[in-house]
Amino acid sequence: MPDPSSGTRKWGMVIDLDRCNGCEACVVACRVENNVAVAGADECGKGRQAYWIRVERYWHGEFPNVRASFMPILCQQCQNAPCEPVCPVYASYHDRAEQVNAQIYNRCIGTRYCANNCPYYVRFFNWFDYWFDPVVPTINVAYTNPMRMGLNLDPRRNQLNPDVTVRSRGVMEKCTFCIQRIRRARLDVIKQGGFQSADGIEHVKVPDGAVQPACVQTCPTGALVFGDLSDPESAVSKLATSERRFRLLEELGTEPVVIYLKELRP
Amino acid sequence: MREEPVHISDAQINEDLTRSLRRPSLLFVLVILALLVVLGVGVILYVYMVLSGMGVAGINRPVQWGLFIASFVFWIGLSHSGTLISAILRLTQAEWRRPITRGAEAMTVFTVAMGALYPLIHLGRVWKFYYIIPIPDGRGLWPNFRSPLVWDFMAITTYLTGSLLYLYLPMVPDMAVLRDRSTGLRRQLYTLLSLGWRGTEQEWRHLHRTLGVFMVVILPVAVSVHSIVSWDFAMAIAPPTWHSTIFAPYFVAGAIYSGLALVVTIMWLLRWGFHLENYLRADQFNNLGKMLFMMSIIWFYFWFSDALTTWYGRVPAEFETLRQTILGPFLPFFVTMILCNFVIPFATLGFRRVRTTAVGFVVSLLINVGMYCERFLIVVPGLAHGRLPFNWRDYAPTYVEIGIIAATFAGFILLYLLFTRFFPAVAIWEIKEGQLLRSTRDVAGVKLPTITRTE
Amino acid sequence: MRGNLTKALLAVAVLVVVGVAGLYLLTGRSSAAATQPIAFSHKNHNITRQIACEYCHTNAQVGYIAQIPPVETCYGCHRTVGTASTDPFIKSETQKIRNAYEQNQPILWNRLWFVPEHVVFAHQPHITSGVQCLDCHAQNNPPELWFQSYRPGMAWCITCHAGHGAGTDCWTCHK
8 A cells, every 4th residue: 555645746826805795604614524623702802812814804994985805814835835944843844744733632642832833823822721521731731532521421522523632621623625535535536546656655645625724625615625735727726826916924934825916906 | 348368367268168067046046937838838839730720820821921931031041150250260260250260159049949940830730840851762752853942951950950969069078178177977977968078188179079070060051041042032933032143142141141140139138147248358359249230231232122122123923022021011020120130230330339338238239120021021911911812911910929939939038048057158278278369479679469370 | 877778768769769650650551451331342342253353343443433232232142142041140140231222321431441531533534444353353362351451652653653654744643
């Protein structure tokens, strides 16, 4: 069996701002897919809410002639990411296989340096344990089976996605381009024997459109498109060449792979 | 205040400098108890924070680093001058250094110890802190040597070890003095610490040679430590105003400045507390005051160059952060900083009468108030008002942060007081050596004070 | 005096080493058998009767989790097997399966194998690439302790992954 992470690819996303109507369905979908915690009203008031994708809303003009514009912002998966070199323990690192910026929760020690050095503010710290069950605050809670401890489990735990870690307090988290979906798709390709063999190395290639992050899947207006930027035939590559394209805070040289499309209005 | 050095008999020196080791006064015991209470409250708050999560502190998104990191920079900055001033003055063979060195070196060790706590305190999962240490393991995982935090870890542990040794080495002869004059448990402690020192010529030669190497080596270490602390900020591109080339020298200058101010504060307290009027004289305070005066100018020069460049550059995000600092919600801190760090010291320390009186003591305290504000202003505004205004948010510390920070202040004072209870705060042998080398000679009919040098 | 000091230091050192080693051994693995609602024996099924693992744990070949078999799987055989046993113990234990099936109640097995919350483990790719069930589930244990709770560490996973060209980037297991 080939290494599921083999092959070359460069995942990317195109966000068409002219199509976004700010409905925030992507925010909800992401929260459900990735077990993003609900911090509660008090914590939101203190700026501790987490949303791996958010819709920033900006107002134009003076009342009553105002117009809102929306900008969904998720981790830009920079190819030259400022958060990566500053992490002292490689919890934030560049996953060479997926060309995506990874965050490994169980390696993270919570220096919060990466979040400071992220110009897009897309890294979220777990200020508390937001688990459904009243887990005894042991330090290595991950190894303790609550069932064996005789605790009554909160039924809400069944809504959690088993493919995604439920983060404990003290670690940083962020958008992963739904890596669990990408990896599942890749395993499916292998299972069906659909991997290519080039120069003796087996490459696993996921067909265009076979993977969609939760936000892309749920976007009702189709403003979000996801795919492989290294494949010139993919939908995302074609959209990325649009003359409406720009990248957020491009002047910082972070080389994001999230590409925004916006028509300049007079 | 006494100006000229007086000759004091060896017996009197022993008596004066070991006075602090005798039975403590009631006030001393009460102060220790009070400090223990503050420390205890801080420890309880810290355990509470570890068990419940960092959310009990006031930090938020985007101000992920708050008062903890400001205090970290502050403490590491304070640590700077002790070893540095002692090494520089030893290196330049300034005679007036003799009563200062020990107290300054001890200050360095205890401030670094307090500063080194902060990276642990502010860690989200402190029980995994060892991930940052390069230990080979079966998983093949190493720390990221590109990260300034790893440099920090290396630099601070090196500096702590170095300054601990640099404090201990010149203490060995004094330990022998105490060993010969104490009984019971104390005698055992001093016997252990004096390493069998007898005071032979060869031992002195070894000591001086080792010190000679040490004070040269410790200088670059000291400079590197605060440069690396500054690079924690300067290597980050995202928060406006952090990514600045001037940060390393600016931090070093600020560190020397605040550390010197603390040395002055401590020297005044030692003089008053232990009646060292014959040792800590106008000479010392005068010279230290002049250095403070100079450092206030240098500090302002660095701050001004940085701010002016940002102001004229008008890069939107950076300019906005600077505007928020100077005219926005951070105005009180900014005013305090400029007043305490530049205006007051610059206006007063030029006068000898200020430097050598209790006013100098007050000014030295004010400088560190200003420096704390400066550390705060370096860390917070760049985070609070970043590049995407949608995410702007202000920051206010909670009682948890304040309690923990107060505990480290109490911890420092406690450690220092306990140090003076067990070790002479002024090096006995250095004072005696100074007296041996000093004499008044007849030069062409004029009586001149002279110093003999040992080679 | 000096001799005593040396002895004391030595004693402390020995205590520390023993303590650390003991902690490591205690936390590293636990072989305590949990009480199950039915006295089920993997040895009897898997070794003596040569029933393949996948016969009951059907999901292992296709999915992430191997799945604890439902009552129907047990009942498929035990509607006849064991019901007429001369051993009263076997007979009564088999009766429990029958009862559960007839009352439409699940058997509340205690799950013994857990990977930590931060590990996403998938059976299917391991089985596809030829890893045998017992390669992991029988680690270092005599047959009667097979399938009892045992927690392999990350170093153990990495050794095998690196040796077989399986992915070793963090996202292979930590998502």
